Amino acid sequence: MTSAPTLTPELERILDSVPAVPVATDALRYSCGDAELEGYLAAPADAAGPRPAVLVLHDWAGMTDHVRVRAQMLARLGYVALAGDVFGVDEQPASPEESAALAGRYYGDVELFRARVLANLDALRADPRVDTARIAVMGYCFGGSGALEAARAGADVRGVVSFHGGLGTGAPAEAGSVTASVLVLTGADDPMVPVSAVAEFQDEVRGAGAPDWQVVSYSDALHAFAVPGADAPEHGVAYQETADRRSWVALQDFLRERLG
Amino acid sequence: MTSAPTLTPELERILDSVPAVPVATDALRYSCGDAELEGYLAAPADAAGPRPAVLVLHDWAGMTDHVRVRAQMLARLGYVALAGDVFGVDEQPASPEESAALAGRYYGDVELFRARVLANLDALRADPRVDTARIAVMGYCFGGSGALEAARAGADVRGVVSFHGGLGTGAPAEAGSVTASVLVLTGADDPMVPVSAVAEFQDEVRGAGAPDWQVVSYSDALHAFAVPGADAPEHGVAYQETADRRSWVALQDFLRERLG
Numbered sequence A, B: 001m002t003s004a005p006t007l008t009p010e011l012e013r014i015l016d017s018v019p020a021v022p023v024a025t026d027a028l029r030y031s032c033g034d035a036e037l038e039g040y041l042a043a044p045a046d047a048a049g050p051r052p053a054v055l056v057l058h059d060w061a062g063m064t065d066h067v068r069v070r071a072q073m074l075a076r077l078g079y080v081a082l083a084g085d086v087f088g089v090d091e092q093p094a095s096p097e098e099s100a101a102l103a104g105r106y107y108g109d110v111e112l113f114r115a116r117v118l119a120n121l122d123a124l125r126a127d128p129r130v131d132t133a134r135i136a137v138m139g140y141c142f143g144g145s146g147a148l149e150a151a152r153a154g155a156d157v158r159g160v161v162s163f164h165g166g167l168g169t170g171a172p173a174e175a176g177s178v179t180a181s182v183l184v185l186t187g188a189d190d191p192m193v194p195v196s197a198v199a200e201f202q203d204e205v206r207g208a209g210a211p212d213w214q215v216v217s218y219s220d221a222l223h224a225f226a227v228p229g230a231d232a233p234e235h236g237v238a239y240q241e242t243a244d245r246r247s248w249v250a251l252q253d254f255l256r257e258r259l260g
Helices: A009-015 A065-076 A096-108 A110-125 A142-152 A195-207 A241-259 B009-015 B065-076 B096-107 B110-125 B142-152 B195-207 B241-259
Strands: A023-032 A035-044 A051-057 A080-084 A130-140 A159-163 A181-187 A213-218 B023-032 B035-044 B051-057 B080-084 B130-140 B159-163 B181-187 B213-218
Touching: A009 A065, A023 A065, A023 A110, A035 A065, A035 A110, A051 A065, A051 A110, A051 A142, A051 A241, A065 A080, A065 A130, A080 A110, A096 A110, A096 A142, A110 A130, A110 A142, A130 A142, A130 A241, A142 A159, A142 A181, A159 A241, A181 A195, A181 A241, A195 A213, A195 B195, A213 A241, A241 B241, B009 B065, B023 B065, B023 B110, B035 B065, B035 B110, B051 B065, B051 B110, B051 B142, B051 B241, B065 B080, B065 B130, B080 B110, B096 B110, B096 B142, B110 B130, B110 B142, B130 B142, B130 B241, B142 B159, B142 B181, B159 B241, B181 B195, B181 B241, B195 B213, B213 B241
Parallel strands: A051 A080, A051 A130, A130 A159, A159 A181, A181 A213, B051 B080, B051 B130, B130 B159, B159 B181, B181 B213
Antiparallel strands: A023 A035, A035 A080, A213 B213, B023 B035, B035 B080
16 A cells, blocks of 8 residues: 555655655554554565654544655654554545544543554554554644543553644543653644643643653644644634644654654 | 863763864953943854854853853854853852842843843854854843843844743733744743743733744753752752753754754
8 A cells, every 4th residue: 555646745745854765655454343443554665673663643534645644754764653543444534524523422432532542553563663662652633632542541652742632631641640751742823722721731741640741832833733734724723834844853853762 | 261170060961962073162251331241152163154153141140151061062063152141240149149139130120131131142243253144042041031031122033042931021022023933941840930921921922923932841840950950949940851951952953943
């Protein structure tokens, strides 16, 4: 399986912001309960020996070129990267309405949400090229929330990164449950993540004794600032190139520090 | 003029976190009104042609080895760096009480504070090795506040960085006054910079139409997290190695982006 034959110019641009190296990609099938999931795996073509790995979780639009491109970018940087599938092959949304309904189901059922995220993590962990001691989880919007749920669930990973993810949860972190380092990258003008939500999140992780977290706020950035093509500022949603570029730099710093 | 012949082991460690290259250092005298100021200038020894430059503002302890070491670190990275003097040669504090009184005088007289910061900036700008189109201002604690005052005063610089600086001011930014990109690096547990102060700052710069700003919060970091040797957690003041290292990485990313 390869990425779609034609990417949008914006996706081409972000992909090519990382110097090209040969990358091997594959579809990967696995299940979670009754659901069949299909992720998209990307790794350096020469992947010899165990490598650090990153699970990338999609936004509410599901398995799009965007997350596949992010996985390819990470593979170019030397990571084994799985664009994970939360919704499952039978429930990829075909419209914003379906996306909203699906995302709402997971936000309303934290147990299901965590199970799906952790199933993706297990699939990545099972890849023989992966150094299972050096894994991070990241995600965009809905997937950012999913990455934070992995942290709350105590997933045995080194790091968790949320790009403009919602910071609330139906099941706040319990004392000692979060062991991963957490990096929250958020838009200062994101109506879904107001400054009060950032403060509540900080109270949550501080209260749970989470050992290590950071929050970065970018000015003039709305929801989905790192999703090329997002363009509904009237709904508080828009791509913003500067915040995208800076958050990608912050991600690389974080992965370098946490995964080596 | 060279740095003090013996640095503390903590300052030696942060200095040597930047690969050594030959650096030329000098005392630099200039004035502001009736006050004589003496900064500490550091630049790559081979400084040929115009180079990007950084003004480093001291914390309330005044001209200490800490800011001299930061200037040396920046010089090793290729910048012309001036550890600037806000208090002046006749008023370097000799005790925490004197530091508090001095800092209080500047916090209470924004006009004086800005004049001193801008005098330092002029001194740096006058160095023939400096590319005056590529200058940033940064500072620690009191100096972080000073850097933000430079931004509010509309200083013609590309970037302003505050390390655990107080974010309040007696003269909030006016519409259009801030033109520099601003990076605020703050400790999530800094009692001098509670989450409410971060929110107020964001409201201030957003309201003034500041074009570009970022705020980074580090967990488990108190006031002075980037000042080696700071050790008064009972007063909310302590060095924290992880936040120091990360904030230095964030600084480098920012300078690379803003100054090239």
